[in-house]
Amino acid sequence: MTPPLKRSVAIEGHRTSVSLEDAFWRGLGEAARARGTTRAALIAQIDSARPAEVGLATALRLFVYAAAAGPD
Numbered sequence: 001m002t003p004p005l006k007r008s009v010a011i012e013g014h015r016t017s018v019s020l021e022d023a024f025w026r027g028l029g030e031a032a033r034a035r036g037t038t039r040a041a042l043i044a045q046i047d048s049a050r051p052a053e054v055g056l057a058t059a060l061r062l063f064v065y066a067a068a069a070g071p072d
Contacts, residue, residue, distance in 0.1 A: 001021070002021050002022040002023070003021070004019035004020055004021055005019065005020065005021070005022055005025060006018070006019045007019075007020075007025065009039075009040055009043050010040060011040075011043065011044045011047050012044065016056070018043070018056055018057055018060065019057060020057055020060060020061065023064075024060060024061055024064050025039075027064035027067065027068060028042060028043065028060060028063075028064060031063070031064065031067050043056075043060065046059050046060055046063050047059070
């Protein structure tokens with residue numbers, strides 16, 4: 001277990017910070033590679049698809065969790 005790591009990302013030209021545990025940063029990197037894209041582009045896609053009431057860090061964690069769980 002690691003404490004959350006804060007990283008800066010650009011979403012549609014706007015810089016923001018996201019704090020996630022290392023396992024989630026790794027999961028996002030793996031998911032991006034599997035999709036042939038960058039982690040930043042994947043984060044932007046997740047951000048644009050999330051409901052307004054769901055925070056970005058939560059949306060990213062849920063995305064990684066769902067990707068790890070695989071298809072139902």
